[in-house]
Amino acid sequence: MRPExxxxxxxxxxxxxxxxxxxxxxxxxxxxxxxNFKHHYTGHMYFTLKDDNSxxxxxxxxxxxxxxNFVPKDGMSVIIFGTVSVFERDGxxxxxxxxxxxxxxxxxxxxxxxxxxxxxxxxxxxxxxxKKLPLYxxxxxxxxxxxxxxxxxxxxVSTRRNPNVYIKLLPVPVQGEGAAIKxxxxxxxxxxxxxxxxxxxxxxxxxxxxLWPFNEEIVAREIYSSEIPxxxxxxxxxxxxxxxxxxxxxxxxxxxxxxxxxxxVLELKEKLELLNRRYKIALxxxxxxxxxxxxxxxxxxxxxEPIQKINEKYLYVDKQLKKIENxxxxxxxxxxANFQNTVQKLDNLSPLKTLSRGYSIxxxxxxxxxxxxxxxxxxxxxxxxxxxxxxCTNNIIKNKLETNVWVALMGDPNEHKSITNQCxxxxxxxxxxx
Numbered sequence: 001m002r003p004e005x006x007x008x009x010x011x012x013x014x015x016x017x018x019x020x021x022x023x024x025x026x027x028x029x030x031x032x033x034x035x036n037f038k039h040h041y042t043g044h045m046y047f048t049l050k051d052d053n054s055x056x057x058x059x060x061x062x063x064x065x066x067x068x069n070f071v072p073k074d075g076m077s078v079i080i081f082g083t084v085s086v087f088e089r090d091g092x093x094x095x096x097x098x099x100x101x102x103x104x105x106x107x108x109x110x111x112x113x114x115x116x117x118x119x120x121x122x123x124x125x126x127x128x129x130x131k132k133l134p135l136y137x138x139x140x141x142x143x144x145x146x147x148x149x150x151x152x153x154x155x156x157v158s159t160r161r162n163p164n165v166y167i168k169l170l171p172v173p174v175q176g177e178g179a180a181i182k183x184x185x186x187x188x189x190x191x192x193x194x195x196x197x198x199x200x201x202x203x204x205x206x207x208x209x210x211l212w213p214f215n216e217e218i219v220a221r222e223i224y225s226s227e228i229p230x231x232x233x234x235x236x237x238x239x240x241x242x243x244x245x246x247x248x249x250x251x252x253x254x255x256x257x258x259x260x261x262x263x264x265v266l267e268l269k270e271k272l273e274l275l276n277r278r279y280k281i282a283l284x285x286x287x288x289x290x291x292x293x294x295x296x297x298x299x300x301x302x303x304x305e306p307i308q309k310i311n312e313k314y315l316y317v318d319k320q321l322k323k324i325e326n327x328x329x330x331x332x333x334x335x336x337a338n339f340q341n342t343v344q345k346l347d348n349l350s351p352l353k354t355l356s357r358g359y360s361i362x363x364x365x366x367x368x369x370x371x372x373x374x375x376x377x378x379x380x381x382x383x384x385x386x387x388x389x390x391x392c393t394n395n396i397i398k399n400k401l402e403t404n405v406w407v408a409l410m411g412d413p414n415e416h417k418s419i420t421n422q423c424x425x426x427x428x429x430x431x432x433x434x
Contacts, residue, residue: 008091009088011091012086012088012089012091013088015086015091015093016085016086016088019084019085019086019093020085020086022084025083025084025085026083026084027081027083028081028082028083028084028095029079029080029081030049030056030079030080030082030095031051031077031078031079031080031103032049032050032051032055032056032077032078032080033049033050033051033075033076033077033078033107033108033109034047034048034049034072034073034074034075034076034077034078035047035048035049035050035055035074035075035207035208035209036048036074036205036206036207036208036210037072037073037074038236042062043061043062043065044059044060044061044062044065045059045060045065045072045097046058046059047060047072048207049078049080049095050207056093056094056095057092057094057095058080058082058094058095058096058097059094059095059096059097060080060082060096060097060098060100061096064097064098064099067099068100070102072100074109074207074208074239075108075109075110075112075208076102076109077102077103078100078101078102078103079100079101079103080095080097080099080100081097081098081099081100082095082096082097082098082099083095083096083098084096108208108209108212109208111215112208112215112242115215115217115220115242116242116245119217119220119242119245119246120245124220124221124224124245124246125245125246129224130248130249131229131248132229132248133198133229133231133248133249133260133261134197134198134229135263136263137165137196137197137198137261137262138164138165138166138197139165139166139167139168139195139196139197140154140158140165140166140167140168140196140197140198140199140200140258140261140262141168141170141190141195141196141198141199141200141228142154142167142168142169142170142199142200142202143170143172143183143186143187143190143199143200143201143202144169144171144172144174144200144201144202144203144254145171145172145173145174145203146169146171148204149204150202150203150204150254151169151202153253153254153255153258154167154200154202154254154255154257154258155167157255157258157259157262158258158261158262161258161259161262161263161264161265161266162262162263162264162265163265164265165262168195168196170186170189170190170195172186173213174203174213174214175203175206175209175210175211175212175213176213179213180212180213180214180216180218180219181218183201183213183214183219183222184216184218184219184222187199187201187219187222187223187226187230188222190226190228191225191226191227191228194228196228197228198228198229198230198231198261199226199228199229199230199231200230200231200233200251200254200257200258200261201214201223201230201231201232201233201234201243201247202233202234202254202257203233203234203235203254204235204236204254205235205236205239206235206239211234211235211239211241214232214234214241214242214243214244215241215242215243216242217242219242219243220242220243220246223243223246223247224246229248229249230247230248230249231247231248231249231250231251231257231260231261232244232246232247232249232250232251232257233250233251233252233253233254233256233257236252236253237252237253352386355384355385355386356386358386360383360384360385361383361384362375362381362382362383362384363381363382363384364379364380364381364382369381378393379393380392380393381393
């Protein structure tokens with residue numbers, strides 16, 4: 001006779017009853033390291049408690065989380081108190097945690113913090129080393145597993161935002177031993193061959209152990225050395241890895257990384273259309289303003305009667321020319337008067353003017369004689385009259401005519417010497433005077 005089979009539900013219910021009736025499992029105190037921690041929006045906490053060889057799922061409901069005096073996180077070593085029970089629907093057993101206290105940090109978390117502090121001290125996280133993403137990349141390089149939802153999400157988001165973008169996948173293991181070396185080699189290959197404009201390093205969520213390849217120093221330094229900008233999208237939004245800190249940009253999820261790397265062509269088109277409309281409106285306003293200014297200018301007299309301004313300038317020039325001519329005439333008259341006045345003064349001072357009044361000049365050896373003492377009897381002298389010049393010989397006589405001549409020449413009425421003048425003209429004049 002064949003035994004009657006039972007259903008899965010019956011089996012799970014049987015296991016639950018067995019576990020619930022075990023007094024030892026109703027109150028257990030377990031020590032381990034938190035991994036894959038999630039604080040749900042409802043207030044419940046879901047995590048895994050593990051040691052070097054095993055792990056167990058745990059849940060702590062909101063009514064108990066209010067009593068915690070610290071914030072649990074991955075890598076933290078804790079001691080929990082709770083009850084072991086079976087979740088019938090999934091057929092898994094887990095610990096329903098009622099209390100929790102810190103028991104120090106786990107080894108992986110300590111290594112994580114130590115490497116983080118080291119790289120931060122060296123400046124690998126500094127913003128000044130971050131490279132800007134290209135505005136319109138043509139090729140997106142992706143380093144992730146070739147299977148799974150990550151690459152599908154990236155392809156779907158990228159092609160939806162820009163159908164012309166090219167996705168170049170370089171498959172790498174994203175967890176397990178040796179994954180860090182292969183990720184580092186893939187980054188180096190992307191740079192050496194210039195295979196992409198932007199690189200996305202991505203994987204889904206997981207525990208601290210699952211994400212550990214992205215916390216390796218070799219990966220961090222290769223990201224830092226990359227000439228191509230790198231976006232890190234490792235784990236869920238609450239997960240942080242060393243690659244997130246050293247990359248040029250961190251995305252909370254792989255899909256968000258694709259959105260950051262690939263611009264949305266529809267948004268770009270809408271932006272261009274908006275700018276086009278704005279430019280048209282601005283251009284039309286500018287034209288209207290220029291038209292108003294032109295109409296305002298055209299109402300001015302300079303545009304209505306442009307010759308009027310030119311005629312006014314002609315009148316001004318004529319007026320200035322006439323003024324200059326008058327000034328020149330006045331200057332010429334004044335200069336002529338000054339010249340005539342100067343000529344008259346010179347003429348009055350001229351020796352010829354004196355001779356015209358009946359005087360004469362006596363010269364000896366080319367020198368004008370001013371003193372009678374310089375003359376001796378028999379000296380050859382020249383007597384210069386107004387119209388002529390005569391050569392004579394000096395002789396001392398007492399003649400009225402000759403004495404008068406002497407006195408007139410010397411200007412000395414007390415002098416009784418006279419000149420014996422042998423010039424015919426003088427003698428003739430002297431006889432006539434007598």
